[in-house]
Amino acid sequence: MKxxxxxVNPISGNIDKFPIIKQVQHLLHQKVELCIFTTSGDGDIRLLELRIQEFGPDRLLVVGGDGTIKLAAEAGYKKMMEIGILPMGSANGLATDLDIPKSLEQALQVALGKNLMAVDVIEIADSIGLHISDIGINAELIANFSQNKIRGHFGYFLNTIPTLLRTKAPYKFSVSANNKTLHFKAIMVAIANSKKFGTGTIINPEGKINDGEIEIIIFKKLDIVNILKTIGGEVKLNSDFVEIIKTKEVTIKAERPVDFQIDGEHFGQTSNIYACVKPGAIKIAIP
Incomplete structure (x- = not known):
């Protein structure tokens, strides 16, 4: 690797990235040529694609959370770029699922190592997702969180109660998958490629990031007891509360536009989503 x-996402996780950059520069001194791209939230994907084309890296090293990993994957998708992760986001669900170490030095060893996993990509809404996307109450929470200056898990916590008080859930949805269409009311429909949200909450106990399938998870009602079970890691959820459908592609329709997010990034409101899985489309360094 040359x-x-x-x-680098400078605001993710409410963590100062400057010491991390300096430490990485020190650890990689004279070993590889290092180029730094700092996200700004304005035209990042186009600028990153241009930087990849100009610099010609052997690997992308992500310093951020799920949204920053998504950005790297989207920019390097067509070039089959290899990705290493230093989990430094408000949400590190994908890194948690892949057992990426939290220690910077250990994570860097993994991120630049030779052990790579080919993971599935979800093509969705003219974008891609690697982790968990959803339409409904969690996307509402992410929309509110994105407007808050307080980052990290505490920022999510501060926005939870106002979101619950303002939500108009449940919503009317239809899900078409495996030649069947279901009609129902739900607080959220998730398109999952792995097990956990970035907060550590297990949302998809059947998830496996390289099995060539996605899980459609329908949360039917705002049930506080079952929500607390989910947060606590209790995965045997009542079927009256949640339903899971395994598939390779799905169309989700809502009666009216509802908040939608991909890997922790708010994508506005929509009433129609089509998603399909592309098996083994991205390589990520793992322990």
């Missing part, structure tokens, strides 16, 4: 492009 060239590494480090993609």
């Amino acid at each position: 060239k590494v492009l480090m993609i």
